Amino acid sequence: MLIFPAIDLYEGKAVRLYKGDYAQMTVYSDDPVSVALDFKAQGAAQMHTVDLEGARDGGTPNLGTIERIVDETGLFVECGGGLRDMAAIDRAFAAGVGRVILGTAAVSDPGLLAEAVGKYGEKIAVGA
Numbered sequence: 001m002l003i004f005p006a007i008d009l010y011e012g013k014a015v016r017l018y019k020g021d022y023a024q025m026t027v028y029s030d031d032p033v034s035v036a037l038d039f040k041a042q043g044a045a046q047m048h049t050v051d052l053e054g055a056r057d058g059g060t061p062n063l064g065t066i067e068r069i070v071d072e073t074g075l076f077v078e079c080g081g082g083l084r085d086m087a088a089i090d091r092a093f094a095a096g097v098g099r100v101i102l103g104t105a106a107v108s109d110p111g112l113l114a115e116a117v118g119k120y121g122e123k124i125a126v127g128a
Contacts, residue, residue, distance in 0.1 A: 004078070005039040006048040007032050007069075009062040015052065022056065036069045046076035046098070054082015055103070063095055070096035080127060084109070089116050093123070101127045 007014045010025065014032040018024035029035045039047055049069065051062040059082050070077050080101030083089050092100050106113045106126040116124045 004048040005044050008050045008052050010052045012065050033068050033072050036073045040073050049079045051081035058082050060088050067095035099123050101125050103128050
């Protein structure tokens with residue numbers, strides 16, 4: 001069994017939404033890298049991240065935080081949220097992520113999904 005601990009990111013912080021409601025957000029840490037390091041210390045070899053701002057608005061405003069998590073932990077990191085064009089997908093892989101999760105884009109733009117899979121193969125996953 002593979003377990004992927006997860007960090008949702010908003011404004012560079014580790015957060016959780018209550019039932020997907022941005023108005024009901026709990027900040028768990030101002031330092032998501034330290035949270036990821038705690039996951040690693042507890043035996044995690046991989047983790048899942050979601051850029052909540054990206055998921056809501058598009059773009060990748062928390063990609064720098066995700067890159068720091070990759071660099072400072074050495075964990076296999078998958079990420080989703082806001083990856084709606086090839087440029088964003090390319091930036092995520094350039095930042096060191098091991099897998100990109102496409103949600104909205106996989107449904108709304110099947111051509112993008114095909115292009116991403118053509119370029120990155122099994123490093124692309126679809127989640128909703």
